[in-house]
Amino acid sequence: xxxxxxxxxxxxxxxxxxxxxAVVLDAEGLEEARMxxxxxxxxxxxxxxxxxxxxxxxxxALRIFTPGRELPFAGHPTIGAAILLAHTREPELLKREDLRxxxxxxxxxxxxxxxxxxxxxxxxxxxxxxxxxxxxxxxSIKALAEGLGLRPADIGFGDHRPTAFSAGAPFVxxxxxxxxxxxxxxxxxxxxxxNGGPAVFLYTNDVARETSSFHARMFAAGWGIVEDPATxxxxxxxxxxxxxxEPPPDGDAMFMIEQGLEMGRPSFISLGxxxxxxxxxxxxxxxSAVLVAQGTIDL
Numbered sequence: 622x623x624x625x626x627x628x629x630x631x632x633x634x635x636x637x638x639x640x641x642x643a644v645v646l647d648a649e650g651l652e653e654a655r656m657x658x659x660x661x662x663x664x665x666x667x668x669x670x671x672x673x674x675x676x677x678x679x680x681x682a683l684r685i686f687t688p689g690r691e692l693p694f695a696g697h698p699t700i701g702a703a704i705l706l707a708h709t710r711e712p713e714l715l716k717r718e719d720l721r722x723x724x725x726x727x728x729x730x731x732x733x734x735x736x737x738x739x740x741x742x743x744x745x746x747x748x749x750x751x752x753x754x755x756x757x758x759x760x761s762i763k764a765l766a767e768g769l770g771l772r773p774a775d776i777g778f779g780d781h782r783p784t785a786f787s788a789g790a791p792f793v794x795x796x797x798x799x800x801x802x803x804x805x806x807x808x809x810x811x812x813x814x815x816n817g818g819p820a821v822f823l824y825t826n827d828v829a830r831e832t833s834s835f836h837a838r839m840f841a842a843g844w845g846i847v848e849d850p851a852t853x854x855x856x857x858x859x860x861x862x863x864x865x866x867e868p869p870p871d872g873d874a875m876f877m878i879e880q881g882l883e884m885g886r887p888s889f890i891s892l893g894x895x896x897x898x899x900x901x902x903x904x905x906x907x908x909s910a911v912l913v914a915q916g917t918i919d920l
Contacts, residue, residue, distance in 0.1 A: 622650075622919070622920055623917045623918070623919050623920075624645055624646065624647050624648065624917065624918055624919075624920055625645075625646045625647065625915070625916070625917055626643055626644060626645045626646065626915070626916055626917070626918055627643075627644045627646070627705055627912060627914070627915050628641060628642065628643050628644070628665075628912075628913045628914045628915075629641070629642050629644065629701045629704070629705060629910045629911060629912050629913060630642075630910065630911045630913055631697040631698075631700050631701040631851065631888075631908060631909075631910045632697060632700070632850075632851040632853070632880075632881075632888040632889055632890050632908040632909065632910070633742075633851075633886075633887065633888055633889070633908075633909060633910070633911060634741070634742035634909040634911065635742075635911065636911045636913050637913075638881075638886055638887050638888065639697075639850060639851055639881070639886060639887070639888045639908075639909075639910070639911070640666055640697045640849065640850040640851035640852075640881065640886065640888055641665045641666070641850075641913070642665060642666070642667060642668070642669065642697055642698055642701040642910075643660075643663040643665050643667075643668040643669070644668075644669045644671060644698075644701060644702055644705050645659065645668065645669065645670045645671065645918070646671050646709075647671065647672075648670035648671055648672050648684070649672055649673065651670060651920065653684075653691070655920065656668075656670050656684055656686055656691075657686055657690075657691070659686075659918070659920070660686035660687065660688055661688045661689075661845075663688075664688055665688075666687060666697070666846050666849050666850070667685055667686065667687055667692070667695055667697065667698045668685075668686050669683050669684070669685055669698045669701065669702050670683065670684040670685075670686070671683060671702065671706070672684070674723075674725050675725060676725070676730075678723070679723040679724070679725055679730060680706060680722045680723050680724060681702070681706060681722075681724055681725070682724070682725040682726075683698065683699070683702055683724050683725065683726050684727075685698045685726065685727075687841075687844045687845045687846055688845030688846070689843070689844050689845025689846075690844055690845065691727070692727075692790055692844075692854070693726065693727035693728045693789055693790065694726050694727065694728035694731070694750065694751075694788070694789030694790055694854055695790065695852075695853060695854045696747075696851075696852065696853010696854045696855075696856060696857060696890070696906050697851055697852070697853045697908075699724060699726070699731055699733065699747050699853065699906075700733075700745050700746075700747065700853060700906070700907070700908050700910060701910050702724060703722045703724060703733035703734075703735050703745040703747065704735055704743045704744070704745045704910045705910075705912070706722060706735075707720045707722060707735030707743075707745070708735070708743060708912075715735060715737055716737065716739075717737065718737050719734050719735065719736050719737050720734065720735045720737075721733070721734055722734070722735055722745075724747075726750070726789075728750050728751060728789040729750040729751065730750065731747050731748075731750045732747060732748050732750075733745050733746065733747040733748075734746055734747070741909075742909040742910065742911055743909060743910050743911070743912070744907065744908065744909045744910070745907065745908070745910070746891070746893070746905045746906060746907030746908075747905065747906055747907075748903055748904070748905050749788055749857050749860070749903065749904045749905065749906070750789065751788050751789050752788065752860070752861075752901055752903075752904065753786045753787065753788040753857065753858040753859075753860050753861030753864075753901075753904075754786065754787060754788075754861065755784070755785065755786060755861070756785040756786050756787040756791040756792070756819060756858075757785050757791075757819075758785065759783040759784055759785045759793045759794075759795075760783070760793065762776050762777070762783065765783055765793070765795055765821075767810075768810055768811035768813070768821075769795070769806045769807065769808075769810065769811070769821070769823070770805065770806060770807030770810050771797070771802060771805060771806060774798075775797055775798055775802035775805070776795060776796065776797060776798075777796055777797075777798065778796050778797070778798050778799075778825060778826060779796075779826075779866070779867075780866050780867070781796035781862075781866050782796065782866075783795050783796070784861070784862055784865060785819060786858040786859070786861035786862060787819075787858050788854065788857040788858040788860070788861070789854055789857070789858075790820075790854040790855075790858070791818070791819035791820070791858075792819050792820050792821065792822045792839075792854075792855045792858055793813075793819045793820070793821045793822070794822050794824065794858075794859065794862050795821060795822070795823050795824070796823075796824055796825065797823055797824070797825045798825065798827075799825055799827040800825060800827045800828075800829065800836055802825070803823055803825055803827075803836060803838060803883070804883060806823055806838060806840075808838075808840035808842065808847050808848050809842070809847065811840075811842075812842045812843040813840045813841050813842055813843055814840075814841035814842065814843030814844040814846075815842070815843030816843065818843065820839060820840060820841035820843070820844060820846075820852075820855070821839070821840050821841075822837060822838075822839045822852065822855040822859065823837060823838045823839070823840075824836065824837045824859070824862075824878075825837075828879060829879060829882055830877075830879055830889075832877055833877045833878065833879040833889070834876040834877050834878065835859075835876065835877075835878050835879070836878075836879050836880075836882070837852075837855075837856075837878055837879070837880040838880065838883060839852040839855050839880065848883075848884060849880075849881075850880060850881030850884050850886035850888050851880045851881055851886075851888030851889075851890055851908075852880065852890075853890060853906045853908070856878050856890045856892050856906055857892070857904065857906050859878070859892060860892060860894055860901060860904045861901075863876065863892075863894065864894075864901050868896065868899065869894060869896055870896065871896050871897060871898065871899065872895075872896060873893065873894070873895050873896075874893070874894045874896065875891060875892070875893050875894075876891070876892045876893075876894070877889055877890070877891055877892075878890045878891075878892060888908075889908065889909075890906060890907075890908055891905075891906070891907040891908060892904065892905070892906060893905040893906075893907065
C-alpha cells in the first residue's frame with residue numbers, strides 16, 4: 622500500500638536546521654514491528670505514525686518511534702504533527718485563526734494549538750499532558766563525569782546539581798559550568814537510555830544567543846539517538862529542574878532553550894510555566910517548523 626509521508630525540521634524557522642522529523646500519514650493497519658522498521662529506515666531522531674483517533678472528538682492518534690524504540694511521548698513529533706495536520710486539513714481556517722488540535726499519544730491526550738502567523742514560519746505549542754515528577758536518583762557526579770568524558774569540576778553551577786525528572790520520558794539532568802565544558806562532552810562513552818533507562822540532558826546558563834535562557838545537549842544512544850538536535854520531552858521535564866533550583870514567582874514565565882548548536886542544527890524550544898501559590902500549575906512547549914520534503918512509501 623502506498624502511503625504519504627512528510628518531513629519537517631522542527632524547533633526552527635529555517636530549513637536544514639532544528640530537529641528533522643518524518644510523519645507517515647494514514648498509518649492504519651501498520652503493525653508495531655513494521656513501524657519500528659520504517660523508523661529505522663528513515664533513521665531520524667523520531668518518526669510519527671498518524672492514525673484515526675480512538676475518541677472521535679480528537680484530531681488523531683500518534684505512535685512515535687526512534688530508530689531503536691517506541692516513545693510514549695516526545696516534543697518535536699508532537700509539534701511537527703500538530704503543525705502538519707493543521708496545515709493539511711484546515712489550511713483556510715488556519716489563515717484566519719489559531720486551531721486547537723488534540724493528539725492521542727501513549728502518555729495520554731495532548732492538547733495543542735497551531736498558530737496563525739501570517740508571513741512567518743508555521744508554529745504550535747502544547748500543554749504538558751503530565752507535569753514533571755522526580756524519576757529516581759541520578760548517578761553520582763563521578764559516574765556522570767566518567768560517562769560524559771568530563772571532570773567532576775565541570776558539573777554544577779550556582780545551586781544546580783544533577784537530578785532526574787520525567788514528564789512522560791525519563792531524563793537525567795546534568796548542569797555544566799559553561800559552554801566550553803558542554804563542547805567537551807563525549808556522547809559515545811556511554812549508551813545513555815539503554816535498557817529503558819533515562820537519557821541524559823546537559824544544560825548550562827552560559828548561552829550563545831542573547832534571548833536564550835539555557836544552552837543544552839541531549840544524548841540517548843540507547844534509544845538509537847547518539848545526540849538529539851532538539852528534545853521537547855526533555856524540555857518539558859526540565860520544568861521540574863527550574864522549579865527545584867530557581868522557581869519563578871507566581872504568574873507566567875517563559876524560558877528559551879537553545880540546543881543542537883554543536884551539531885550544526887540550531888534549535889530553539891520555548892518552555893512556558895504557570896506558577897500558582899509557589900507550585901507549577903501547568904507548562905507548555907512551543908516552537909516553529911518548516912516543511913522540507915514530501916513523498917510516498919510502499920509498505
